[in-house]
Amino acid sequence: MGITYFEDNKVFKLDTNRSTYIIHILGDEKFVSHVYYGHKLDSHKLNYLMLMGQEPVASKPMDRDRLGFMSNFPKEYPTAGLGDFKEDALSIRRKNGTFAVGLNYKSHNIYKGKKALKGLPHAFGTEENVTTLELICEDAPTGLEITLNYSVFEDTDIIVRSTTIKNAGNESLYLTRALSAAMDFDNDNYDILTLYGDWAKEAQISRCPLTYGKHGVESVNGKSGVTYQPFIAVLQHNADQDKGEVYGMHFIYSGNFLANVSMVHYEKVRMVMGISPYNFNWLLEPGEEFQTPEAVLVHSEEGIGGMTRSLHDFYRDHVIRSKYVHKKRPVLINNWEATYFDFNSDKLVSIAEEAAKSGIEMLVMDDGWFGIRNDDSRGLGDWFVNEDKLPGGLKPLVDRVNALGMKFGIWFEPEMICPVSELYEQHPDWAIALPDRKPACSRSQYVLDLTREEVADAVYKMVYDVLKSANIEYVKWDMNRQLCDIGSATLPPERMGEFHHRYMLAVYRMQERLLTDFPDLLLENCSSGGARFDPGMLFYGPQIWASDDSDAIERLSIQEGLGMLYPLSSIGAHVSDCPNHNTGRTTPFETRGIVAMAGTFGYELDITRIPEADRAQIPGQVKRYHEVNHIVRDGDYYRLAQYSENNRWDAYMSVTKDKKEALVTYVRVINRVCEKPVRVKLKGLDPAKTYTVEGEDRTYTGEELMYGGIVFDTPYGMGDFKAKMLHIKEK
Numbered sequence: 001m002g003i004t005y006f007e008d009n010k011v012f013k014l015d016t017n018r019s020t021y022i023i024h025i026l027g028d029e030k031f032v033s034h035v036y037y038g039h040k041l042d043s044h045k046l047n048y049l050m051l052m053g054q055e056p057v058a059s060k061p062m063d064r065d066r067l068g069f070m071s072n073f074p075k076e077y078p079t080a081g082l083g084d085f086k087e088d089a090l091s092i093r094r095k096n097g098t099f100a101v102g103l104n105y106k107s108h109n110i111y112k113g114k115k116a117l118k119g120l121p122h123a124f125g126t127e128e129n130v131t132t133l134e135l136i137c138e139d140a141p142t143g144l145e146i147t148l149n150y151s152v153f154e155d156t157d158i159i160v161r162s163t164t165i166k167n168a169g170n171e172s173l174y175l176t177r178a179l180s181a182a183m184d185f186d187n188d189n190y191d192i193l194t195l196y197g198d199w200a201k202e203a204q205i206s207r208c209p210l211t212y213g214k215h216g217v218e219s220v221n222g223k224s225g226v227t228y229q230p231f232i233a234v235l236q237h238n239a240d241q242d243k244g245e246v247y248g249m250h251f252i253y254s255g256n257f258l259a260n261v262s263m264v265h266y267e268k269v270r271m272v273m274g275i276s277p278y279n280f281n282w283l284l285e286p287g288e289e290f291q292t293p294e295a296v297l298v299h300s301e302e303g304i305g306g307m308t309r310s311l312h313d314f315y316r317d318h319v320i321r322s323k324y325v326h327k328k329r330p331v332l333i334n335n336w337e338a339t340y341f342d343f344n345s346d347k348l349v350s351i352a353e354e355a356a357k358s359g360i361e362m363l364v365m366d367d368g369w370f371g372i373r374n375d376d377s378r379g380l381g382d383w384f385v386n387e388d389k390l391p392g393g394l395k396p397l398v399d400r401v402n403a404l405g406m407k408f409g410i411w412f413e414p415e416m417i418c419p420v421s422e423l424y425e426q427h428p429d430w431a432i433a434l435p436d437r438k439p440a441c442s443r444s445q446y447v448l449d450l451t452r453e454e455v456a457d458a459v460y461k462m463v464y465d466v467l468k469s470a471n472i473e474y475v476k477w478d479m480n481r482q483l484c485d486i487g488s489a490t491l492p493p494e495r496m497g498e499f500h501h502r503y504m505l506a507v508y509r510m511q512e513r514l515l516t517d518f519p520d521l522l523l524e525n526c527s528s529g530g531a532r533f534d535p536g537m538l539f540y541g542p543q544i545w546a547s548d549d550s551d552a553i554e555r556l557s558i559q560e561g562l563g564m565l566y567p568l569s570s571i572g573a574h575v576s577d578c579p580n581h582n583t584g585r586t587t588p589f590e591t592r593g594i595v596a597m598a599g600t601f602g603y604e605l606d607i608t609r610i611p612e613a614d615r616a617q618i619p620g621q622v623k624r625y626h627e628v629n630h631i632v633r634d635g636d637y638y639r640l641a642q643y644s645e646n647n648r649w650d651a652y653m654s655v656t657k658d659k660k661e662a663l664v665t666y667v668r669v670i671n672r673v674c675e676k677p678v679r680v681k682l683k684g685l686d687p688a689k690t691y692t693v694e695g696e697d698r699t700y701t702g703e704e705l706m707y708g709g710i711v712f713d714t715p716y717g718m719g720d721f722k723a724k725m726l727h728i729k730e731k
């Protein structure tokens, strides 16, 4: 059982395979306090860590110094206005204008399994691998019932937290801040780890020492990225890929978020994760309930790599629902970088014909097939086929592609509307805008007000009709701008502060509908590349387009950052043509193939026009993908070296769970003379097993490969932008 209640100490002990989390119900007023999170323990008697009565850290909840106590005792879910001046998890606005709210334990439930969250993406599991604790708390003056939910996924060292807030009183009030999780602990020479980015430069890793003050990342643009990932971790200053303690929080949500860590006197640290309070003002009428999204808590004693592997297993087994999660995805060819908007059926079929000869399995038709969309200045919202480009509609095209033995996929951007479109002519008020201000266009588009059911229904119906019109097996769901000018023509003023969250709920509802109506669909989410790459979207589609930057070298740091959190099988990666459209760089076709193989793998080029020498490599690359994808898709991922740190070379590997096979990738970015040979020590193998290494006659023991390593490069070695991928097998 992953969760036990010890009546003697009023303690809840939550255990995963390798970590323990302890909550204590404190004193007569039953405050919910945080005692411990870390290495797995047998003991539950750790209340002494709270240093009760030992000034100045925490004194007793006595009347003379109640404030000292309220301010200092470590909390599970800090609330506003009652003397804790650090970051709150919950704050309200009552009719009388006050904002204070409290939290006192009332009762609890512990059960095997986990409930689904209605309308929100969420983690799932079975009665065998998840246990849930519901800590039901109350705030008597307001009548709020606040349930802290904890689900323990023992097999992956993950604890998932969320909060359910019910107005069980008789006064309507607003939630002005309702985060998903908070955690108090003492500093231990910690650093902070976050991910930042931009268009074509997603998921860059940032690490800096934790100092006094508030540090964190936030999104207020209506989606999770691209400025930051909805993730934060603290880790010991000496922690690296293999050792040291790491505490991470990740968010199963795709809209505005707040993730921060603050440190105050006595090096008290608080970490929080939840929906950003920016324009968050949720009216909770008597009887109504608000459910926060889920925060994922991970603890690792094996450094960043340990955290990565826990998260990968967790997302693959407990968040990504798609039946394709553990399956090989079809190798696709996408026409975006091949043609942009300039294509027709014949052009697409010519690409498909050539692709089929090379073993490519699916053609994806990107932006530009509908309405008057001949460039990015018009047409979004008009989800009907442009018959000038695709004569006779979609079916004849899809039939021709299918006749080549290939699947067919299509691009949509259902959340958007262009001011130059039929849809806008008919429904100008469907775009998000403020009545008395000029709205900001971005890429010539506005965002549709999907919080209005009639808008979401009408758009969904158009998408549905297109998908029903032919044999379409894959959808790329794009979303190419941020949300601003926030206002809905139909939300009442008292609910306008609900807009951002309601928008996300509407997007989730549409994707749920899509998957219910088309259960076999392979859905790839996208947002100008990876601007909405988050665990929430993974609940709907098993893969997300990582970046519009397909340059193999730029991709190293993008895929390193994403791979730190997300399974490689979820990272959309394609081979594109050179000079690269973003960087102008030319890299060998082989390197592009090897780098894309650490993701979903596909092509994004005009196969009819690339150099013959490149085209000739495609059948071999596709064959290779089929041989090794199971290792990348379901294996354990280890970082061996980071080009983002050493500026010269990159290396990583995946190992099957049974340790019988591994795939090692080495990319030499910049060559330098007179450097020592690059010896890469492998990880995660069985030291006692004997392995063959691709291209070598001799065998090695796992021990030799892990401690002796492989020499990949010598001083006058491979040259710039070169890559090697080695398949290692047990003999």
Ligand code: DGJ
Pocket (backbone or CB within 6 Å): 336, 366, 367, 411, 478, 480, 526, 527, 528, 529, 545, 547, 548
């Ligand atoms: C942004 C995506 O990231 C690209 O792959 C492509 O689909 C374009 N949008 C199309 O407009």
